[in-house]
Amino acid sequence: MPSRFAVSNIGLPAGDHTAMLPAVAAMGIAGIEVAPSRIWSTTGEGLSPGQVSAYRRHVEAAGLKVVGLHSLFFDHPELGLFKTETRSASLDFLAHLSAVCRDLGGRTLIWGGGRRRGAIEKTDALNEAIRFISELCRRIESHGTCICFEPLGPKDSDFINSGFEALHIAAAVDHPAFAVQLDAKALHENKEDTSAIFLAAKDRLTHFHANQPGLAVLDDGPVDHRKMGNLLREIGYEGYVSIEQRLLNEFDPLSDLRRSAAIAKECYA
Numbered sequence: 001m002p003s004r005f006a007v008s009n010i011g012l013p014a015g016d017h018t019a020m021l022p023a024v025a026a027m028g029i030a031g032i033e034v035a036p037s038r039i040w041s042t043t044g045e046g047l048s049p050g051q052v053s054a055y056r057r058h059v060e061a062a063g064l065k066v067v068g069l070h071s072l073f074f075d076h077p078e079l080g081l082f083k084t085e086t087r088s089a090s091l092d093f094l095a096h097l098s099a100v101c102r103d104l105g106g107r108t109l110i111w112g113g114g115r116r117r118g119a120i121e122k123t124d125a126l127n128e129a130i131r132f133i134s135e136l137c138r139r140i141e142s143h144g145t146c147i148c149f150e151p152l153g154p155k156d157s158d159f160i161n162s163g164f165e166a167l168h169i170a171a172a173v174d175h176p177a178f179a180v181q182l183d184a185k186a187l188h189e190n191k192e193d194t195s196a197i198f199l200a201a202k203d204r205l206t207h208f209h210a211n212q213p214g215l216a217v218l219d220d221g222p223v224d225h226r227k228m229g230n231l232l233r234e235i236g237y238e239g240y241v242s243i244e245q246r247l248l249n250e251f252d253p254l255s256d257l258r259r260s261a262a263i264a265k266e267c268y269a
Contacts, residue, residue, distance in 0.1 A: 087132075108207045
């Protein structure tokens with residue numbers, strides 16, 4: 001089965017963009033990856049079940065499905081992996097988002113920002129990440145969701161800059177609620193755009209971001225998406241390829257997404 005395609009809602013206007021969803025489906029897109037703060041002004045406990053179910057209804061009425069969440073901490077910079085004072089609150093927030101993901105009909109929660117280690121030694125940071133994720137997995141295992149650390153380039157994070165680091169944590173946690181995600185621009189920036197990480201992650205890889213530095217249109221940057229598609233095909237990947245592209249033209253947001261959707265189908269199908 002070829003990969004399925006999704007787009008992130010960061011490429012759509014903030015707030016109510018539901019009228020555009022049928023046009024997204026018409027691009028040959030199957031899913032929406034949700035940045036919660038792109039829809040709701042409150043993403044914590046103040047987010048009501050009614051708001052969640054209403055968005056799901058709009059997505060599914062357009063012939064799409066929610067595949068998962070990303071940009072988890074965008075509106076909560078006080079939370080994160082190494083925020084000792086808010087560790088408990090961070091666990092509570094992620095467990096809450098896991099339930100939101102479940103109720104939207106999604107599965108994956110992609111954790112990118114909110115994990116800078118600063119002065120913490122790398123070994124200590126890895127051990128804390130394993131403890132934190134292990135505790136979180138016990139809390140969300142009944143949701144049917146899974147969380148993934150997103151390997152990022154050195155400009156975006158000082159912790160988990162390699163797919164192999166994410167894979168090491170996944171192997172240590174060894175729980176179905178924690179898996180591996182890969183990101184095209186980070187693979188390029190970290191010089192990991194080779195078969196080695198794809199082969200190593202084959203059995204745990206559950207989500208893939210197709211993107212360019214700056215989250216531009218897929219043909220506007222150094223990432224070789226044809227190569228990425230070949231690497232995914234080599235391992236028989238059947239999950240979602242999600243186009244992570246920011247809103248580039250507020251007057252005509254769909255034209256850029258349409259261009260990237262065509263490139264994604266050409267390179268990854």
